[in-house]
Amino acid sequence: MRKFAALCSIVAGFAAIAAAQDYTPQVEHTPNIGAASHAEIGDVVYSERKGSIKECVTPKFNENKNTFLGAYTFSVLEGEPLCKDDSDGKYITQYDNYRNNTVGDSYRYKVNVDFSRNEVKFCSQGACIKRPSSDVEHGKVFVMRPNTSKLAIELSGLSGDAATFLFSEVDDRGNERTREFTVNLSDTKKVRYRGAEIEVTGHQDGSINYVVLNGFS
Known part of the structure; x- marks a missing residue:
């Protein structure tokens, strides 16, 4: 009993x-939207998570x-x-x-x-x-925040003008989903995925310079 x-x-x-x-809504952007940034192959270009x-x-x-x-x-x-x-x-x-x-x-x-x-x-x-x-x-x-995921885009490869990115989604229990995609930087300087928008301002020697314009939606 x-x-x-x-x-x-x-x-x-x-x-x-x-x-x-009490989770006051807050979104953590890394790097901050609008900040000039640099990434090499293997680096996370942009990540976002919700919490407090x-x-x-x-x-x-x-x-x-x-x-x-x-x-x-x-x-x-x-x-x-x-x-x-x-x-x-x-x-x-x-x-x-x-x-x-x-x-x-x-x-x-x-x-x-x-x-x-x-x-x-x-x-x-x-x-x-x-x-x-x-x-x-x-x-x-x-x-x-419970029942949310950390979203990220990583620079996974760069060959000439072909930039390969890896999108990952990791939930609050550690489960991960990934998807790779390629952008031809000679056609566009904008990298778009799941609402996120990144402008590549320069690329050479396995690295890119960029600015995050919008976060994930």
Whole structure:
């Protein structure tokens, strides 16, 4: 009965997290639209992602902590930011950080992050993980909006006037789709794909100079 009550509490908390995340619409353009830029073969010419700037703590370690006599496991993952929810000061992971070891289900639950002297402590649902403060990075992080993708165009080849580009789309779960296309720069200086528009102002020796005119649509 206690396990069932704990499970109900976790599910309710997960729903609250989904409602609490406040993502102010923002698009990150790299490089900025209108800026004169340079790229060599293998470089990303332009990328774009949607999200927001959050105050986050990014661990440099992986650690699991069991709770409820091993029925549940609380996890902190290396390189995965926990970002502050301004409504209550708690932190939210971008991944499922709580696992029911009995049935195998995973949940996402808020985390209390406390800094004291040279230590940082992560606590959630009765489980705590304590590490030296040097084991985390604390600052502003761009967090992708859920259910969106990072879009990018890479210069993958250049032979004479024939420039080959690789378009990639990576969703927030890491799934990637790519497509290659070629533009003859003797016919046009404009590279267009999925609404993005890039003007090539010069090309030579495996590199291009360019300006991004428009982002993806």
